[in-house]
Amino acid sequence: MQVVSLRSDAHAESEPLSGRKPASAMIEIDHVSQRFQTSGKQSHLALSDINLTIDDGAFVSILGPSGCGKSTLLYIVGGFVQPTDGVAKVKGKAITGPGPDRGPVFQEFALFPWKNVLGNVMYGLRQQGVKKAEAEARGRKLLEMVGLKGYENFYPKELSGGMKQRVAIARTLAYDPAVLLMDEPFGALDAHTRTRLQNDLLDIWDRQRKTVLFVTHSVEEAVYLSDKVIVMSRSPGSIKEIVDIDLPRPRKRADLLLDARFQKYIVDIEKMIDDGKDHL
């Protein structure tokens, strides 16, 4: 499956290169640059001329050192940040702001602390005018899916980090976005919790096959989860390389850790990052 294509010519229509399963483009990023004003008259080029197409149903990771603009790129797709130059599109339409077709999951969880777990998951549906009973039924089902059955009435302050992120994932899945935008979602979690959430995310993705754009600075996490890994470098933030991860699915962590191909992907990508002046 052709998942990502780096296009040299932004005006060319994106077409699947190999026709096994013609996938349609979900996200297109066209000559996108982002410049931030720093103190005085200085400005910092956070993203320089990014061109990228992400196909429907793909799991794509963006990997790079801090300051390479990987989160900014995600925020542009989310519509939270307007690019200085260029255009980002979702399903062929230029992105002008946030919308329920693109659901974010943040490292900081960003739950609504005044709502209990069920209230958080129902929130988006209620805002969209879904009837209470229906929203509640859907919320309970999602909480069961993310392994939080029985925690419906807990408040965010009473949950561990891993549980909070499960709630955040359920809250975003509730309004059924076509694209999941995950901004270092497991970055604040301990190693054990992180592994469990990675596995659960893969399970959910296997079932729903949403397009996932996943920002991380962990090479192993990116290789384990993704169909494609976009390696970025900084100053200015740009795409250095795109690596297809040709590993069978469903993936089992225990098998992969012993798999020479998995190990080679990790070593190769780490080398790419080390080659430059960038350091993770």
Add this chain to the structure above:
Amino acid sequence: MTARGVLKTLSPLFACIGLLCVWQIASLRLDTESFPTALEAIKAIPSILGDKGSLLNILDSIRRMAIGLVLAVMFSIPLGLLMGRIKAVAAFFNPLMMIIYPVPKAALMPIIMLWMGVGDVSKILVIFLGVSLPIIYHAFQGSKAVEEKMLWSGAAMGMSAPMRMLRIVLPAALPEILTGCRTGLVLALITMITSEMIARQSGAGNILFNSLDMAQYDTVFAMILIIGAMGIVFDAAFEKLRLSLVRWSQPRDDMPLSFT
């Protein structure tokens, strides 16, 4: 309830009794006419509250205080929230607040009286001015501290900017807002009494100063006790309300400064 729990619940009562004892002893020792004993002051309370005129005066004070407070809350919360989220609004109101903040609002009373008379309008306006600033300040701080990503999450759900203000910024800033309101409540009581001392026409402050003029010192101290008790009751009632509204944000073992 454990012995310790009982002790904790009753500790404010012990503090009150202790204070009254110190007062009683000090008064007996000093033995001056202008410092009645605690017992004499307490004995004078029923005659004040039993007098229809005095009671109506006190209720009048409470009414003005409530109106000033409610108006201030209705004005200050939206303004503070807007200041916290919209840079232009903050840039306009911030310097204004910095100038007004240190001015004692009661000092404006003579001018306000000159323009608006000695009636309800002047007093309510002074209470309004006294109460507004801390509420604006806390609403501003609370609104400014709302996590950007929480608002982004709301925006991704399709919530418009006004909806995010009402349904995300307001509840997220509520603990901070209510802290401001608690300060505002006590300030309302203070400015209420002060305004009545300056515009001596009616109210609890007026009774206090009239009895001072007539050298009825037991009534003076009884009024101080009544006003103090009002403050404690209002504050305790508000704390109860506040805690029930923001239970989600309070750490479990937090001991708030209150009588509840």
